[in-house]
Amino acid sequence: AQSVTQPDIHITVSEGASLELRCNYSYGATPYLFWYVQSPGQGLQLLLKYFSGDTLVQGIKGFEAEFKRSQSSFNLRKPSVHWSDAAEYFCAVGVVTGGGNKLTFGTGTQLKVEL
Amino acid sequence: ETGVTQSPTHLIKTRGQQVTLRCSSQSGHNTVSWYQQALGQGPQFIFQYYREEENGRGNFPPRFSGLQFPNYSSELNVNALELDDSALYLCASSSPNRLNTEAFFGQGTRLTVV
Numbered sequence: 001a002q003s004v005t006q007p008d009i010h011i012t013v014s015e016g017a018s019l020e021l022r023c024n025y026s027y028g029a030t031p032y033l034f035w036y037v038q039s040p041g042q043g044l045q046l047l048l049k050y051f052s053g054d055t056l057v058q059g060i061k062g063f064e065a066e067f068k069r070s071q072s073s074f075n076l077r078k079p080s081v082h083w084s085d086a087a088e089y090f091c092a093v094g095v096v097t098g099g100g101n102k103l104t105f106g107t108g109t110q111l112k113v114e115l
Numbered sequence: 116e117t118g119v120t121q122s123p124t125h126l127i128k129t130r131g132q133q134v135t136l137r138c139s140s141q142s143g144h145n146t147v148s149w150y151q152q153a154l155g156q157g158p159q160f161i162f163q164y165y166r167e168e169e170n171g172r173g174n175f176p177p178r179f180s181g182l183q184f185p186n187y188s189s190e191l192n193v194n195a196l197e198l199d200d201s202a203l204y205l206c207a208s209s210s211p212n213r214l215n216t217e218a219f220f221g222q223g224t225r226l227t228v229v
Contacts, residue, residue, distance in 0.1 A: 004157075034217070043119075043205055043220040044158070090157050094218075101209055101218050102148065102171055105157030 002027040002093045006106035013081050014114045021076040021109050023091030032094035032101065033074040035065055038108075039087045047089075050074065061085070086113045118142060119208050119221035127227045128196050136191040136224045138206030146170070147189040148218060149181060150205040158205055164189055193226075201228045 003026045013019050025031055032051050036044040048059025055067040065076045074091060088108045094101040118141035128134050140147050146165045150158035160173040164183035178194040187208075193200055203225050207218035 036220075041203075041223075041225070043222040044207075046217060046219070049217055092157075102160055102163055103150075103158070103207075103218060104160065105150075107155075107157045 002031070002095060002104045004091050004093050004104055004106035006089075006091055006109050008109045009107070010110045010112065012112040012114060015083050016080050019076075019078045019081045019085070019111070021089050021091075021111070023074045023076065023106060024072050025074060025091070025093045026072065027093050027095075031074075033065075033067060034092045034094060034103065035059065035063070035074075035076050036090045036092060036105075037061075037087050038090065044090065047076070081111075081113055083113045083115055086111055119206060119219050121204075121206050121221040121224050123224060124222065125225045125227075127229060130196055130198060130228055132196050133192065133194045134196060134226060136193075136204050136206075136226070138189045138191070138208075138221060140187045140189070140206075140208030141219050144208035144210045144219070145187050146209045147183055147187065148207045148209070149189070149191045150207065151175070152203040152205060152223070153199075154202070161191070196228045198228050201226060 005024045034049045035047040047063050050057050050067045090105050090108045092103040092105045120139045122137045148163040149161040152158040161175050162172040163170045167183045180192045183189045203223045205223045206221045209218045
């Protein structure tokens with residue numbers, strides 16, 4: 001069965017600093033990987049996804065992530081964090097079946113941005 | 116805005132009661148998945164419906180059941196509510212017509228069981 005580990009429960013960065021959120025996955029085949037962001041009391045918004053091809057993927061809001069098969073990782077990065085980036089971030093691995101994606105999520109990383 | 120709508124947004128129920136949550140999928144999507152997100156946790160897959168049939172289920176007891184209608188909207192029903200059922204319930208719609216399909220989430224229904 002697939003699983004996702006997000007080792008950092010909370011991260012605090014200063015506005016303008018760079019950010020890296022870690023994600024490690026376990027899956028027997030080529031994974032479909034996602035990063036979602038969730039603001040308090042809200043649903044999930046897709047930041048970016050990896051299915052195949054270029055291992056560095058660009059997403060919305062200036063985020064990017066790099067797929068490293070040898071390390072089973074899919075870390076999320078942003079060169080300069082904005083105060084509005086404060087939210088909870090979830091990494092997920094997807095299993096594609098005949099009916100579509102079934103996602104397994106990590107426990108999330110809460111990002112706090114200091115002004 | 117994803118086009119996936121859920122109702123109601125908030126709900127308070129008493130232990131032992133039954134609840135029905137509703138989801139309208141995004142236009143063109145015929146697959147709906149339901150997730151439970153307990154406080155401080157990541158979402159957990161409950162089940163998925165594709166063309167009105169259950170298409171996979173997570174580790175949830177049978178008192179969690181669902182339906183999908185011909186217009187692809189969906190319901191999640193929970194019987195004999197327990198305190199631990201208090202959570203944010205998320206609905207996601209997707210289309211399996213492309214290999215690289217992605218799921219679009221609604222805003223969720225916050226269920227509180229007292």
